[in-house]
Amino acid sequence: MAKGSDLRILLDDAARRAIDYRETASERHVAPSPDAVDDVEKFVEPLPEAGTDDREVLAMLDRLGSPATVAMTGPRYFGFVIGGSLPVTVATNWLSTAWDQNVGMHEVTPATSTLERVAMDWMIELFGLPANSAASFVTGATVANFTALAAARHRVFADIGWNVEADGLIGAPPVTIIVSEETHPTVFKSLGLLGFGRNRVVRAAVDSQGSIDAKRFPAIDGPTIICTQAGNVNTGAFDPVGDICDLAKPKGAWVHVDGAFGLWAAASPDRAHLCSGFATADSWATDAHKWLNVPYDSGVAFVRDAASLQSAMAIKADYLMTETAYRNPSDFTPELSRRARGVDVWAALKSLGRQGVAEMIDRCCSNARRFADGLSAAGYEVLNKVVLNQVLVSFGDDATNRRIIDHIQKDGTCWCGVTVWQQKTAMRISVCNWSTTEEDVDRSLDAILAIAARERQ
Numbered sequence: 127m128a129k130g131s132d133l134r135i136l137l138d139d140a141a142r143r144a145i146d147y148r149e150t151a152s153e154r155h156v157a158p159s160p161d162a163v164d165d166v167e168k169f170v171e172p173l174p175e176a177g178t179d180d181r182e183v184l185a186m187l188d189r190l191g192s193p194a195t196v197a198m199t200g201p202r203y204f205g206f207v208i209g210g211s212l213p214v215t216v217a218t219n220w221l222s223t224a225w226d227q228n229v230g231m232h233e234v235t236p237a238t239s240t241l242e243r244v245a246m247d248w249m250i251e252l253f254g255l256p257a258n259s260a261a262s263f264v265t266g267a268t269v270a271n272f273t274a275l276a277a278a279r280h281r282v283f284a285d286i287g288w289n290v291e292a293d294g295l296i297g298a299p300p301v302t303i304i305v306s307e308e309t310h311p312t313v314f315k316s317l318g319l320l321g322f323g324r325n326r327v328v329r330a331a332v333d334s335q336g337s338i339d340a341k342r343f344p345a346i347d348g349p350t351i352i353c354t355q356a357g358n359v360n361t362g363a364f365d366p367v368g369d370i371c372d373l374a375k376p377k378g379a380w381v382h383v384d385g386a387f388g389l390w391a392a393a394s395p396d397r398a399h400l401c402s403g404f405a406t407a408d409s410w411a412t413d414a415h416k417w418l419n420v421p422y423d424s425g426v427a428f429v430r431d432a433a434s435l436q437s438a439m440a441i442k443a444d445y446l447m448t449e450t451a452y453r454n455p456s457d458f459t460p461e462l463s464r465r466a467r468g469v470d471v472w473a474a475l476k477s478l479g480r481q482g483v484a485e486m487i488d489r490c491c492s493n494a495r496r497f498a499d500g501l502s503a504a505g506y507e508v509l510n511k512v513v514l515n516q517v518l519v520s521f522g523d524d525a526t527n528r529r530i531i532d533h534i535q536k537d538g539t540c541w542c543g544v545t546v547w548q549q550k551t552a553m554r555i556s557v558c559n560w561s562t563t564e565e566d567v568d569r570s571l572d573a574i575l576a577i578a579a580r581e582r583q
């Protein structure tokens with residue numbers, strides 16, 4: 127095991143390899159070669175009886191692992207909704223990993239838990255959320271949705287005199303959950319994990335872009351949790367959260383916003399109108415590993431009523447420092463032990479500043495527009511209103527779309543995914559990476575259009 131000068135050699139070696147990887151990420155094929163993918167099988171071996179030299183472990187990881195990665199961090203990866211980790215966040219992530227802090231309790235991790243508090247306050251300001259909201263630094267929007275909905279579950283049951291944390295859901299009074307036809311599957315998963323059930327929901331109707339139609343919203347009656355969305359994963363469309371809050375608030379219903387990527391629109395003066403009225407909701411989920419471009423894994427839940435979140439999450443034990451005057455991070459998260467996620471968020475916000483975040487969001491949106499214009503000009507059908515960073519395009523019938531997307535992925539100039547939107551197969555383009563330039567878009571468009579023209583013949 128590396129100690130003293132060996133430690134320096136090992137970590138320098140890791141840094142050199144990582145720098146080489148990042149410096150070449152923008153020029154390599156986005157998808158790995160079939161040979162590289164085959165080679166990862168060489169990792170599969172019996173558990174070694176004896177150890178291996180640390181530098182050889184690292185060299186093996188680089189030799190077999192690096193070529194088999196998809197260049198998600200590069201500027202022409204447009205699959206799913208994927209950020210590219212800003213260089214400063216990779217650097218601060220390395221340092222904080224070296225610190226190896228367990229950010230459960232403030233008193234034993236004062237640096238990292240303070241940085242989380244700062245990151246929390248900055249995001250609350252950036253998104254225009256209520257000043258005393260609490261935040262929970264979790265793995266991603268899935269767990270952020272789960273965490274926020276756990277706080278919602280606490281509040282709606284407490285309001286009807288039921289202690290759900292103590293007594294569970296067996297025999298509990300009914301609670302209505304309203305979702306939409308376009309609610310992200312991770313919200314259904316969260317509802318299942320929370321004991322509400324994935325299917326025991328009322329569905330609100332949506333319009334052609336996948337936004338809830340507030341005029342056709344179901345009647346709200348009794349204890350209710352409403353799940354809305356900022357940024358449809360296919361179209362980028364926003365639910366009219368302000369209008370829904372107007373319906374929900376007089377009835378005492380809890381309104382949650384899944385803003386995995388869309389909440390970041392609030393950070394851009396040009397796009398903040400998409401989030402108008404959002405601050406009247408009760409909880410919000412977002413990802414930092416998507417549009418803030420920090421390393422995985424990093425999601426955040428915000429809850430207006432900090433006490434509800436704390437009631438859902440806090441535990442006590444004699445050996446833990448749970449009685450403290452400070453904000454104890456684990457009072458707000460499902461985990462007790464975890465990594466210092468807030469450091470990466472702090473670093474991104476400190477490096478970019480308010481203006482830099484807005485510029486990054488706007489750049490991605492205008493590059494999405496550039497994609498849509500280029501595809502339309504070539505005669506292909508853009509299926510969505512491009513309000514944000516998502517573009518849906520169809521090249522023809524379902525089989526043609528699938529064939530073209532397959533060829534685009536294999537070509538390696540860029541990477542775009544497949545989806546089905548309103549019964550039609552389509553290609554999704556999601557522009558979420560800080561480093562994507564207009565040249566990257568044009569280069570990708572050239573490749574996409576050449577493949578589409580060839581495959582449609």
Ligand SMILES: Cc1ncc(COP(=O)(O)O)c(C=O)c1O
Nearest residue numbers: 207266267268310312359386413
């Ligand atoms: C709207 C929405 N909610 C939730 C998620 C899940 O996010 P994560 O994979 O970070 O858990 C996504 C992922 O794209 C999303 O777009």
